[in-house]
Amino acid sequence: MKVDGKHFRSIWRERDGWSVGAIDQRRLPHEFIVAKLTSCEDAAVAIRDMLVRGAPLIGATAAYGMALAMREDASDAGLKRAYETLVVARPTAINLKWALDEMRAALAPIDPLERAEAAYARADEIVEQDVEINRGIAGNGLKLIEAIAAKKPGEVVNVLTHCNAGWLATVDWGTATAPIYLAHERGIKVHVWVDETRPRNQGASLTAWELGHHGVPHTVIPDNTGGHLMQHGMVDLAIVGTDRVAANGDVCNKIGTYLKALAAHDNGVPFYVALPSPTIDFAVHDGIRDIPIEQRSGVEVTDMTGRTADGRLETVRIVPEGSPVANYAFDVTPARLVTGLITERGVLKPDRASLAGAFPERIAAAVG
Numbered sequence: 001m002k003v004d005g006k007h008f009r010s011i012w013r014e015r016d017g018w019s020v021g022a023i024d025q026r027r028l029p030h031e032f033i034v035a036k037l038t039s040c041e042d043a044a045v046a047i048r049d050m051l052v053r054g055a056p057l058i059g060a061t062a063a064y065g066m067a068l069a070m071r072e073d074a075s076d077a078g079l080k081r082a083y084e085t086l087v088v089a090r091p092t093a094i095n096l097k098w099a100l101d102e103m104r105a106a107l108a109p110i111d112p113l114e115r116a117e118a119a120y121a122r123a124d125e126i127v128e129q130d131v132e133i134n135r136g137i138a139g140n141g142l143k144l145i146e147a148i149a150a151k152k153p154g155e156v157v158n159v160l161t162h163c164n165a166g167w168l169a170t171v172d173w174g175t176a177t178a179p180i181y182l183a184h185e186r187g188i189k190v191h192v193w194v195d196e197t198r199p200r201n202q203g204a205s206l207t208a209w210e211l212g213h214h215g216v217p218h219t220v221i222p223d224n225t226g227g228h229l230m231q232h233g234m235v236d237l238a239i240v241g242t243d244r245v246a247a248n249g250d251v252c253n254k255i256g257t258y259l260k261a262l263a264a265h266d267n268g269v270p271f272y273v274a275l276p277s278p279t280i281d282f283a284v285h286d287g288i289r290d291i292p293i294e295q296r297s298g299v300e301v302t303d304m305t306g307r308t309a310d311g312r313l314e315t316v317r318i319v320p321e322g323s324p325v326a327n328y329a330f331d332v333t334p335a336r337l338v339t340g341l342i343t344e345r346g347v348l349k350p351d352r353a354s355l356a357g358a359f360p361e362r363i364a365a366a367v368g
């Protein structure tokens, strides 16, 4: 999407034809730094350390990581090592394994001498597919925003979102933000309540940054504010992203999503989840029971990094030394709290029949 009028994607193949550029999202919103990935290990570390993050972007980065690996060692052993290095970078977003399975399926059957070129070609396809899918999500989600706008002509449609499921979480457009960007571009008055999303503040640091640079009206709110806004009719609908949707429609997303879904349910606020089909995991039948929840370092909770008045970046501790910390990075919202799943093939009910009906090929892939 646009950054002050100039179009950007979150990841790209560099002009040299082999290295990979990516926005270092750990530095936003204070610094716009582009990182250059030149090895499979670089890609794995970028995912693990959240230089890149967001389920679809994690998948795209892993795909290019496999291509970088094939430059290094295109043997069967090299392919196996690359897969095993990348697949453990983060455990929750299914897009990581999906992308690696796609790459392995394309590379394993062919001559190792052809693997590097084929890997970049397949990774490019995955990248372009993500953009195309997100455009589809934008169009399908737009109808929801238009329907609300029609009921309140001339007034603003207020959307609440959690974490960052924006263009920074994908290659472009985003998932939850895709309908918002399209509505904004179509002249619909839209405003976004942006959950800061502790502890890494992807909302405050990333969603606010991208919406602001694209000109979309928004307000950053503490995570605990959403329920109050919903109680007072200040939220027309919630749209969030997801890192994995189970076959039963349960939705795994950034920690705190479940609480927002409960508040939305209690206040009759439509709660939508936007996702590309690679985020559906038909191999998981009960999201709450079966989806692995990443636990990250407690430092993400105890420390905060910000910019001082004189422009220096500083990290400070906000938790007493010695206080134990728990840092669950995701939670699972049961399907019963989800109004609908905004996909590239339409807005679906959060249940197995609807998911299987819309994406039969994903069922086949899961069965294997």
Ligand SMILES: CSC[C@H]1O[C@H](OP(=O)(O)O)[C@H](O)[C@@H]1O
Pocket (backbone or CB within 6 Å): 053, 054, 055, 056, 162, 163, 164, 165, 166, 169, 170, 174, 175, 176, 202, 240, 241, 242, 243, 253, 254, 255, 329
């Ligand atoms: C479009 S997927 C975005 C999804 O990924 C985020 O997690 P993280 O920032 O830890 O990669 C969050 O769950 C978002 O909803």
